[in-house]
Amino acid sequence: MRKVLLVTISVATSLSLFAMTSLSLQSEHGEGSDDSPAIKRNLVFFGPAKDGMMKAGFNPRGSITVFGTADELGTDKMRVEVEGLPRNTDFTVFLHELSEIPFGSSEYIADLKTNSSGRGSVTVRTVILEAFALKTAGNPPTVRLEDVNLKFVAIWFADPKDSAPFLPAGFPTLAFDGDRSSGAVVLGTMEPLPNP
8 A cells, every 4th residue: 555655646746747847848948938029010900891891880900919939949929819800700811912902922821710709819820020922933943933021911801701791792702711712801910020
């Protein structure tokens, strides 16, 4: 009985030490805390659905917070927070070359769903501060046909039916979702993200 008790205490102590070491390592590597300075940008309400949404009582806003951790961890971390949007609705998050329509080159980086209060958030772990779009030609591919930085973030209705009530009749379906069928843009950053 005494031997079983000693083994049990030894195992419990080992597990406690393992958990503490694991938490310590997460903290050192940015999982528990963010040591890099935060880069913040406001998400501004704009786009073809703005007038219709305002008439319906919506006035969304949001922000992004980017932690430049790619050199240490392999990815940056970006927190996207929005409020004032239609409730229980799916949106997409994109990096763009330009801050306004037509946006230029783009990269689909996340999905975001609002709750019953019209709020939503998502944390994205990918390269943000050094993101770029590159289109090449040749073998080897040495000819740069396109080489642009992606310094702006925009939030899009993921489904055309969700933005349709706020848009002029006949507004086309757009391609800002994984199935290449989306609604209109609703929020975006106007100030570019800095170079790291």
